[in-house]
Amino acid sequence: MTSLSEKRRKLESRDGGLGSALRAARLRAGLTQEDIAMSTGMFRGNISRIETGKSQPTYATLKRLCRAIGIRPSDVVKEVLDA
Numbered sequence: 737m738t739s740l741s742e743k744r745r746k747l748e749s750r751d752g753g754l755g756s757a758l759r760a761a762r763l764r765a766g767l768t769q770e771d772i773a774m775s776t777g778m779f780r781g782n783i784s785r786i787e788t789g790k791s792q793p794t795y796a797t798l799k800r801l802c803r804a805i806g807i808r809p810s811d812v813v814k815e816v817l818d819a
Contacts, residue, residue: 738817747816750789754798757812759787761805775804 747754762772769787773780778800785791786801793801795809802809 743817746819747813748789748792753789754792754812754816755787755789757815758793758798758801758805761802761807761812761815762787765805765807767805772801772804776800 750756762769769780769783772778772783776783778797782791783801786793786797798809798812802812
């Protein structure tokens with residue numbers, strides 16, 4: 737069984753963490769960071785920082801990003817934890 741701290745480290749990792757999973761989902765959807773920025777009202781630079789793992793999104797931000805991409809937050813989290 738994976739501990740909560742191990743799951744958190746995995747989600748926050750710069751390599752294969754939440755940001756990487758969001759980027760992969762965005763690319764699969766054929767969207768640019770600019771597309772997501774326009775859809776969410778966020779700055780493209782903030783999206784870039786999340787995707788590169790330099791910043792971690794709040795749950796509200798994660799929901800906004802996922803809605804713009806067309807996926808569920810739970811699917812992104814599951815993808816990271818199952819990797």
